[in-house]
Amino acid sequence: MEREKEQSPFRRLMGFASYHRGKYAASVLLAVVGVIGGMIPYVGVSRIIICLLAGTKSDVRFYLMWCGISGGGLILKTICMNWSTALSHEATFSVIAEVRTELARKLAHVPMGYVLETPSGGFKNVIVEKADSLETPLAHVLPEMTSNLLIPLCIIVYMFILDWRMALVSLITLPLGFIFYMMMMRDYPEKYAGVMKAGKHMSATMVEYINGIEVIKAFNQSAKSYAKFTDSVKANVNVVLDWIRSTQVYSDISQGVWPAVLVGVLPVGCLFYMDGSLGGGEFITIAILSLGISAPILSAMMYTDDIAKIGAVVREVGQVLDLPEINRPKENKKLVNRDIVLEHVCFSYGQEEVLSDVNLEIKEGSITAFVGPSGGGKSTIAKLIASFWDVSAGRIMLGGADVRDIPLKQIMDEIAYVSQDNYLFNDTIRNNIRMGKPSATDEEVEAAAKASGCHDFIMKLEHGYETAAGGAGGHLSGGERQRIAIARAMLKDADIIIFDEATAYTDPENEAVIQAAVSKLIHGKTLIVIAHRLSTITDSDKIVVIENGRVLAEGMHEVLLEDCKLYRRMFAAHMEVRDAYAADIEGRDILA
């Protein structure tokens, strides 16, 4: 596994934006030109006022010219600012799309365990909400903050040229407001990280609540009594309110103090005017200009809030991007056959070892069944073979090569994993089956559906193959979903098939259809079946009994019945349940 070097949030943000730096540079340049355009009316007004008061110009064309120049400046400002914003948004939405694509790619390359252990709401929060929150700093901060800081800077320089004393007086509210602003920003990153954490937790529990709504309803719970959900909503609102309470006063004071420039400019200006050291034109010009200082500075300050947030956002996006990947070579490996060999395999989820010293040989073209008590490690072995995780110790060989030396894509091509949780995408049934082979024609899709026993129930659906399957399978039964997964695997035509039999007891009719589908699917292939109904695997070439993370026994059905007490007991128990179930069904049929 590989851990990328940790980067500072700012460098990472710049890294995201680097492919679009041309657009960002043009956006900043246009913003600067826009600021210059925006300054022109101030100069125009000042020229007109000074000349009017001094009475030095009586030609109306002079005033009309400055009116025209001022209007031109405003038009230049509007065009440049809008163009600048359009460019920065164009670049930013591309960056956000790239970040999302990279996050999604990352999830496909980290060990499955990381993805499964993280609530899906957590990932959704990072990929959707957090990625979205990059929009403000990237699209607005660069051009708009540049212009919002440049405007007051230019005004101040101009005021210094007119009268340096008045310029200083007009700046007096800036440091005062800044003190309160800094008090507001105290511990900001920590507080904001707390708000984000609470939001993420709420999002995760909400997704959990929605996913588990069936169980919650079945057990007569409600949103209120589902304490985890209500607690997270309350915790979120408390953290946000605490944060607002601790900053609101300072924020209000600083926002009140900053624009109050006339409090100094008017009395001091009157004094200077009365003692003759300040001209009437300059006084009025400075009074007007001083009003233009605080608004852009306040806007720029608003962005510092976003800059402070961005560290936490980028860090969180970075945490996903830095997850260790399953590190595999890129070049395909030549496999001599499809034999699978496990040598002294150990594996732990976190600290707890769930497999210890597992040795196993699965011959190409054979049928191998994993059986054993729940939690014994059957699925874990199957998932290690499919490279969902890497072993903690020992090795797994496929066709003579260590699976860690085989690219993930090659493993995915070699192995079809038909799991119990057959996720159906929110797409048509046809496209769901086609996932097994994206280039498959409609005829191939339907042929696979027929072979896997899906065709009849699909044709009974309202829109046949074009019916939307809906998230996680919609209204299809477990058995139907499993048959769709078998159809997908048939299209994929992989050499090795891992089939995780459904734990829920399916009716004998459905079981027979699934059995028929599986036997068509495995023709000439290597099959590993994680079996929960022992009657279905008695003909296997090899049955492996797995208990407490170890291989307890292996052999054919008859041999194990003789030699393995656990297998004998499990088989007898299974037959008993099966017979009782069959008798129950028969009884109901007679009553009907």
Ligand SMILES: Nc1ncnc2c1ncn2[C@@H]1O[C@H](COP(=O)(O)OP(=O)(O)OP(=O)(O)O)[C@@H](O)[C@H]1O
């Ligand atoms: N993602 C996981 N994180 C932590 N522990 C896990 C995870 N998946 C499985 N385990 C644990 O590993 C052990 C083996 O689980 P596994 O699913 O491989 O057993 P199994 O024999 O397939 O069980 P079943 O027949 O119930 O499906 C169990 O103790 C289980 O709780």
